[in-house]
């Protein structure tokens with residue numbers, strides 16, 4: 409059954425910044441929240457990010473998710489319901505327990521023709537003493553059309569536009585693609601020896617949401633990272649990420665400087681550090697210098 413234009417839902421989390429409303433608007437749709445039927449949301453995708461405008465009784469309130477906090481998005485389809493499970497997908501959505509699966513999963517709910525767009529953001533939250541990034545998922549449900557394929561096309565349009573904006577490439581109907589992977593050099597001995605676990609539990613899921621593919625190399629001995637960077641074709645990666653303490657980044661830098669093409673390599677291949685050491689002094693210094701927030705995640 410075809411839904412009217414308003415027949416779309418959005419579940420969202422609050423943020424405190426507002427993008428400039430004069431920004432270029434790429435896409436705009438109206439959605440409503442099923443739990444609060446009178447709440448109508450206009451969702452805008454602008455060059456600054458997502459703008460969620462709630463209109464109630466002539467009064468309008470705007471919330472925003474800045475583009476710099478958005479890391480990726482994914483189109484999903486609802487999951488086949490098991491016997492005894494709730495019969496209404498919409499109520500699950502309202503309770504944030506919507507079961508969605510990948511489009512090519514064999515577990516699809518063929519009776520739900522909606523396409524769901526999940527947008528992943530890590531929003532900076534400041535309190536008096538701490539600063540942290542909070543994972544936020546915005547779910548947009550597309551069901552204006554009576555065929556899944558048409559709803560999915562709409563959702564894909566949003567996804568492609570978000571991807572183009574994130575990649576800083578011209579907005580088009582085709583996904584921008586960067587076929588280069590990240591090179592991750594991880595020192596399993598750094599700090600309390602938890603780098604591998606931290607990477608798998610905290611970092612890998614974020615890279616997956618961002619659709620950032622990577623080659624992971626675990627260092628086997630001291631000077632492994634240095635030798636690796638000195639001898640490999642570093643241009644085949646889009647960047648090198650040190651996962652460990654100061655030592656592993658120091659090795660990477662030394663490896664770069666030992667190359668004959670060190671100048672070009674340093675100019676073309678960005679370096680990064682994911683602090684997992686004991687002191688992480690270098691990461692702290694870099695963050696302090698660039699006025700960035702250093703967030704050291706702990707295993708729970």
Ligand SMILES: Nc1ncnc2c1ncn2[C@@H]1O[C@H](COP(=O)(O)OP(=O)(O)OP(=O)(O)O)[C@@H](O)[C@H]1O
Nearest residue numbers: 598599627628629630652653654655685686687688
């Ligand atoms: N597989 C390995 N086995 C033993 N040592 C290694 C291995 N891989 C790397 N190393 C060495 O471990 C040293 C220390 O690593 P790293 O700086 O990452 O951790 P850390 O000293 O605990 O952290 P921090 O410098 O923040 O205190 C590095 O200089 C590196 O040469």
